[in-house]
Amino acid sequence: MKCEYCDLQDKNEDIIYADEDIVIAVKDKITTPGQITVYPKKHYPIMEMVPEDTLNKCVYAAKKVSMAVFESLEAQGTNILVRNGLSAGQSVPHFGIEIIPRREEDNLNLQWKGKEVLEDEMDMILEAIEMDLKKPSMAEAKEEIIVDKGETQAVLEKEGDNYLLKSLKRIP
Numbered sequence: 001m002k003c004e005y006c007d008l009q010d011k012n013e014d015i016i017y018a019d020e021d022i023v024i025a026v027k028d029k030i031t032t033p034g035q036i037t038v039y040p041k042k043h044y045p046i047m048e049m050v051p052e053d054t055l056n057k058c059v060y061a062a063k064k065v066s067m068a069v070f071e072s073l074e075a076q077g078t079n080i081l082v083r084n085g086l087s088a089g090q091s092v093p094h095f096g097i098e099i100i101p102r103r104e105e106d107n108l109n110l111q112w113k114g115k116e117v118l119e120d121e122m123d124m125i126l127e128a129i130e131m132d133l134k135k136p137s138m139a140e141a142k143e144e145i146i147v148d149k150g151e152t153q154a155v156l157e158k159e160g161d162n163y164l165l166k167s168l169k170r171i172p
């Protein structure tokens, strides 16, 4: 059984661009005129399953589409949306990035209410995420980040440091 995004690939009129890795399409059920979806050609249900190079290509395409939306539709903003998983409102079981053109007073309500988190709970969340980021799969990413043996590496090697955060703080 095919999914909506896999099916869309056969409908030429809905496809803006396609190559061997990604598809840029206008979906049947759209939130607002001009809403565009970028997704991998192969069927990957969620972001975590998409190979890195394909994901990079999707993000790059989303940026290009967003730029085009600003230019050609004279949008005043864009929402770049990923619904990753059922609990996140994902309705098509195929990873995709939605680009939604926005204007002031367009009456689109994509907002959600924040929920207060207790301090203890926040500490637990931070600790759990930090632990997970230090797992071996992230170590591969770490090697990619270290392109030189300068200051960044010294910072990264400090025990207990969040290397992602630290690398962002790096002064060139």
Ligand SMILES: [Zn+2]
Binding pocket: 002, 003, 004, 005, 006, 007, 042, 043, 044, 093, 094
């Ligand atoms: Zn699919």
